[in-house]
Amino acid sequence: MKAENFDVVVVGAGPGGYVAAIRAAQLGLRTAIVEKSELGGICLNWGCIPTKAMLRSADVLRLMRQAVQFGIKAAEPEPDLQAIVARSRKVATQLQRGVGQLMKKNGITVINGQARLAGKERLAVTSKDTETLIAAKHIVLATGARARTLPGLDANPDSVWYYREALTPPRLPKSMLVVGAGAIGIEFASFYHALGVQVHVVEMADRVLPLEDAEVSEYVGQSLRKQGMTLHLGCGITGQRKYAGGWKIKLGGPGDKELDVEVILVAAGIVGNVEGLGLEGTAVKVENSHIVTDSYGATGESGVYAIGDVAGAPWLAHKASHEAMICIEKIAGLTPEPIAANRVPACTYSHPQVAHVGLTEQQARDAGRPVRVGKFPFSANGKAIALGATDGFVKVVFDADSGELLGAHMVGDEVTEMIQGYVVATELETTEAELMQSIFPHPTQSEAMHEAVLSAYGRGLHY
Template structure:
């Protein structure tokens, strides 16, 4: 027998889990949420939000150091690491409290503890206060993922870090090597370089940001190299050892050499939190640490669902939240559209920023499509020139036959705030005709988005 019975129980209070709980409650379902750590999950407490707070501090530092370009003389800008980290933690704490408030507002019962499946429609929750059993017709697993640990580089808080240690440093390492040139690695490279660290990035793929369009990756690499960040692509770490207070990393691949670092930050992917969930003996299948689901997030076990990072790529908070809505709407008898992974935007908050949605040019050509590709640089955009933000460009990829917007890719200042225009365009299935006829305000950096569309059809006006 269950101590409490619900219509829906969500396991995990991250951006997938708490959104699922809110929507279930809105639809009139008696809902509970189980979280063993902090509401908001990794994203709010140890990922998306606190990293953006750190990166904002780095942006302000860069702006002050370059104030003379705008005719403003200021004294020497010196970062206060303790204050920067405190602000980041305060931002996370404020939002974490906000999620708690949302749970109360929507009358969602929250249980603090570790939950595992305990038979059909049953959960056993273990906490410091003991154990209890909960029952529900529908159980949504949203336990997220954690940083991948590489052998010989297990996090010790001193020489080897994951993102958790990188978010709360006691000091800025003089020499920092980052293993992994994806979004997380490049964001931390931008932050620590701004604070004065000598930063190197090691990436196994042939280029950093390997999932992005090749031209975007190349532009970011050029920008980071110009700033003094070392990039070691096509390289793998074959060995590491600590001697005399320094880490020695042996690289093999395109370059055979040894790097020395005071700290190594491992940002080489994630692993799904599938352990101790009671999956054994169920119809739930796990592949490469992620739970397999269908288009409506249903697992192979009746009444059990999985969303977010636990359910696989793309590993993004907004993907998890959208899957939550799809899953709950289906549970409530609705008819939601399945998730289209290519319509999920991706953002990297590095310096410069990167944003994209849909096919890269290479992916579209590999799919056999005939393309019209347009590019427009910010260096010829009036607002960008006025803002001193001319680094970067906008690139769009269209199907030459149908006019479908297959993909959009941007690099430059605040492009993460601009990509939503192309996301909406893809969602509405607009073609180049509607986009060309659209009127964008002047002067804005978003005008480059319109010019890129025009360029794809030989009609660019300002380049």
């Protein structure tokens, strides 16, 4: 069988894969992309995008319930689960079609099927009963990751949900246990709680969002409890028993507990999709289900690269897309800068929202950096007061000697739209003097970013 020839073939069409294909085409490389399921990958179809559509519905519901605070008389709102899910799926479908249009616009060959390495510069793609051989000088693996499953908790629409089941629920349960208090778990907890579900969250760490700054985690935990969620921290599931109405759960840890819930929603991390890629017999190294690469995505096998979730943490769509551009530009002979891990922002779209870039205060201290810390609450911000969005704060961590911005952390309404200001500042290696000199428009919530910087140096104006 004669192989069709390409300069670059990308395996996987998620945020890393399709961006890699587009950038390769832009650089004049003959490019193909192989996808066994849906263009856009998990993020667009079953992750980032549909969850945000559903969380938006929850935000609207909360705001309508608070209408009287804004001088608006309205009937008590009720969620329509079927309509919420339908809107979420419509948003995902629209964007999936957009990815297809981008492939056509950039002259990228789209191949449907399961790909595996089949010798040097060769890929075999299986679709139904047909196998196609593809030749490429450069093969980029962008196969992503999947939810980590737990023993005895196989997915089913009735009572055990992973992300797919949670995005297409057949009904609203009365009660739910969310396993895992990372970003995904807390986002789903926020959504279902807003719709009236009694939500329990169990987490092995001693705080929710354990990767966030400790003050942010503590604030979010307090907020979730105030909203009515029950948090079980520092413990895990030691036993479960299914019965007709749901699950009886045993939790081990400080003060053993038993819970009765209708549904278990599992958000206990991810596993890289490395199976079936033909890595056996190659120099590609896999550790803890993730492919080992250098800072440009190259693996131990010449001509084979890996980017995105399959290449390890942080498991973020924007990191995958940026890795894609770096990898392709390196292949094309350009000189891209590798990703600096401390400049990758992270966002959690819970209620309240959380966003950060850089080091936490503790990480900075553990690294031996002399620090100056500034904070500013949204309760002292004019725009936030006008919006009725006074929960939360902005926190910044500076190197006390150089004025380098080491980290920025936010919690509150729409902070995920604000963090980029600090991301640009870190990329430009901006100092505290330049941030203090910058003019922030009034009235905006972003003024809290300026005030936090001023606070770190004893120059706060409004708090």
